Every structure is written in structure tokens, then in C-alpha cells.
Amino acid sequence: MERSRDLIAGQLTLDYFMRKAAEGWKLAAVEWVRDSDTLADTGPLKTSTEPEETPYGLRVSEDGAHLEQNPLEITVLKLILEKIVREKRVTEIANELNDEGFRTRRGGAWTPSTVFDLLPRLIEVGPRLLKLPDWQQRRTPRSAPN
Numbered sequence: 001m002e003r004s005r006d007l008i009a010g011q012l013t014l015d016y017f018m019r020k021a022a023e024g025w026k027l028a029a030v031e032w033v034r035d036s037d038t039l040a041d042t043g044p045l046k047t048s049t050e051p052e053e054t055p056y057g058l059r060v061s062e063d064g065a066h067l068e069q070n071p072l073e074i075t076v077l078k079l080i081l082e083k084i085v086r087e088k089r090v091t092e093i094a095n096e097l098n099d100e101g102f103r104t105r106r107g108g109a110w111t112p113s114t115v116f117d118l119l120p121r122l123i124e125v126g127p128r129l130l131k132l133p134d135w136q137q138r139r140t141p142r143s144a145p146n
Contacts, residue, residue, distance in 0.1 A: 003028075056105065056121045076102055077122060078129055080115060084122075090115045 004025065008016070017027070054060060057077050059070040076097065083093045094110040104114050129135060 055124075056118055057125055073105070074129075077118070077125060078132075078135070080118060081122060081126060081129055 020027075054067065057070055057073045058067040059073075060066075061068045079097065079100075079102075080093055083096065088096070090112040094112050094115045097110040097115070102110065104110060108114075
């Protein structure tokens with residue numbers, strides 16, 4: 001079996017493949033290269049077999065076809081939102097969640113870091129939480145302006 005390795009500068013064209021096939025060659029491999037010093041390190045590639053974590057406040061439905069609200073996690077998000085509105089620090093929020101018996105998704109105690117990690121998700125779902133009827137009951141009455 002004869003092998004040939006062609007170094008190609010520029011664009012690879014259909015004409016190139018047609019010419020090689022006419023000469024009796026069969027495509028056996030493709031090799032890609034790039035200049036690593038000109039590109040930022042993109043880190044390790046994630047494979048499609050790695051499961052994505054379900055966003056906090058949601059769970060996979062019983063039929064496995066869609067996501068639905070997770071009532072317990074929605075309650076936690078509402079509590080965190082309420083405590084943020086009341087200007088509580090993340091340390092206080094974590095302590096209060098633990099005191100009220102709530103646990104993280106993995107069953108651990110709440111820490112300032114786990115509360116802080118939920119802030120992007122809270123920003124994402126916050127507008128919807130604020131529109132829920134029970135949020136109106138949670139609101140702190142504002143004092144009348146002087």
C-alpha cells in the first residue's frame with residue numbers, strides 16, 4: 001500500500017479531491033493544525049457525553065422530555081431573593097437557610113459560596129419570581145415619602 005502526505009497551503013478545494021481520486025488515491029485521514037501561540041488557551045474540550053446540570057429551580061419531568069419547576073428549589077430561590085431585598089449578606093442568607101432546614105441540591109449545608117453561586121440563576125429567574133402572586137405577600141411595605 002502506497003501512502004502520500006500532502007501539505008496544503010491555503011484553501012482545500014473540491015478540485016484537489018477530484019484530481020487525487022482520478023490518480024487512484026483514497027482519503028485515509030484528515031489532520032488539523034493551528035498556531036497555538038496566537039490563540040488564547042481554550043482549556044480542555046468538553047465532550048458531548050458530559051451531562052449538563054439542570055438549572056437550579058428546574059428538574060427533568062417524569063417523561064424525560066422537558067424541564068419543569070422544582071417546587072422546593074423555587075422556594076429556596078424566593079427565600080434568597082427576599083433576603084437580598086432585605087439587604088442580608090450572603091453569609092446571613094446561608095445561615096438562615098441552614099437554620100430553616102434547607103439543604104443544597106447535593107444535600108450539603110448552605111455556605112456563602114453556594115448562595116453566591118446561585119446569584120446568576122437568581123438574576124435569570126428573578127423577574128418571573130417577582131411576578132408570582134405570593135411575592136406580593138412577601139414584599140415589605142414601603143414607608144410613605146415625606
